[in-house]
Amino acid sequence: MPAKMRWLSFLFVLAIVGVWEAASRTNLVDPSYLPPFTAVLRAFVADFTQGEILRQVLATMRSYVQGLSLALAVGIPCGVLMGAFPGFYAGGRTLLEFLRPIPSVAVIPIAILLLGIEFKMRTAVVFYGSLWPVLLNTLYGIYDVDPVYVDTARVFGRRRGNILRAVVLPAALPYIFTGVRIASAIALILAVTSEMVAGSSGLGFYVKTSEMSLRVGEMYGGILLTGILGYLLNVGFLSLEKVILGWHRGFQGQRSRG
Template sequence: MRRDDILRIGGFIVLLALLAVWELASETQLVNPVYLPPITRIGAAFARLTENGELARQILGSASRFVAGYAVAVALGIVIGVAMGYFRAGYLLLEPVVELLRPLPPPAIIPLAILLLGIEDRMKIFVIAFGCFFPVVVNAIQGVAGVDRVLFDTALTFRLSTREILWKIVLPAASPSIVAGMRISLAVALILTVIAEMVASNNGIGFFILDTERAFRITDMYAGIFTLMVVGYALNRIFVAFEGRALAWYFGQSRQERT
């Protein structure tokens, strides 16, 4: 067995140990079991909510907002980022706007978004897209700026058009940086989905967590939180698998350079 495999198993053992400590501390009332119920009770709540379909309904309610906001951010981020990175005029025109808006915490625009868009899904999608846009656009700019100049010289030698240069040279060369920005934005999208639902929604996993807390259904609240953790972990693993396949050439090249 490889060392990495052993360490991964060790990581799961550490997680199980932490859950066991939680269970023991709650059962022996070292902590207040009302506010930190035993893991077994949370598991029972999770099973009940899964069986009656409540968790599935809330996750599906969040999924459409999450996917729409993330997709809009990725599409706009790549297009605008590549344009800013490749065309000097594009950079000079858009850089002040991007740098002015980038430090603004996305939750701070929720009140404005509610005023302009109401409390429907379009408001939540806008907030998600706003927060996810900047990691993608910044990484796209950096990725394009880091393209080897020799590639551009080669393109000019073969008289490639601007469209061909962007499609055949710039995008492939900048893709590792762009994908890194997409991965960052994936976590941001999940966070903002939950925040937006807590502020203004009547469904979704964020709403469910806040609603169960207000109703003092503490085990249900924890079940929602754990569900969110599992969803986040699964999304990250899926994206890592996609990244490994899409950028297999890049990771192979990196390994060769290290050896």
């Protein structure tokens, strides 16, 4: 993002915070429902200095990391197999089309019955919800590889397995990274949601218990921290994508100029 756009984004956020603070201070909105931003910040800092916030963030990140990692470990290979080999797609299509429309939140009661209300349940829900964008984007990425790349590799005597590894997978990486970023956002949402529904730790649990005990400042602080965490994770994946796919961006630029 250009520096000018970053400044505009920062000023926009600052304006929202200013309106929030002014609306609460002037009783335009009831401060008991929407405390001033500075009050939220004080409550958040108090819990942070006591170590409460860090414990909840680590609990959420544990479910997030393990669930998303499982989704990557399963989704990418399955997407490659279904995209590269029509037989695998034909065999798995019915199951894929049946499971994919089921809302991830609807899986939470099943996960609670099978796995209880602790970490395993939250990891399973995160895995289920984040699997589909990884699998489908990998599948579409394999489908969308330019046939010219494959034909050229065959002309040079490359075998099918070598073509898949050296030509098809690198060409599909932009799709895969897009799927990973989408899955990352879904994973965080589901980690927090499952903690709110049936959890004893994590940011979702922190927000829920703060609301139930009328600690409104802490509640808003937990919600804002969840948004900040999601933003930082997205920036991290974008930076990683930029490093790994720098060659792809340069190649596409050469093609467009050519």
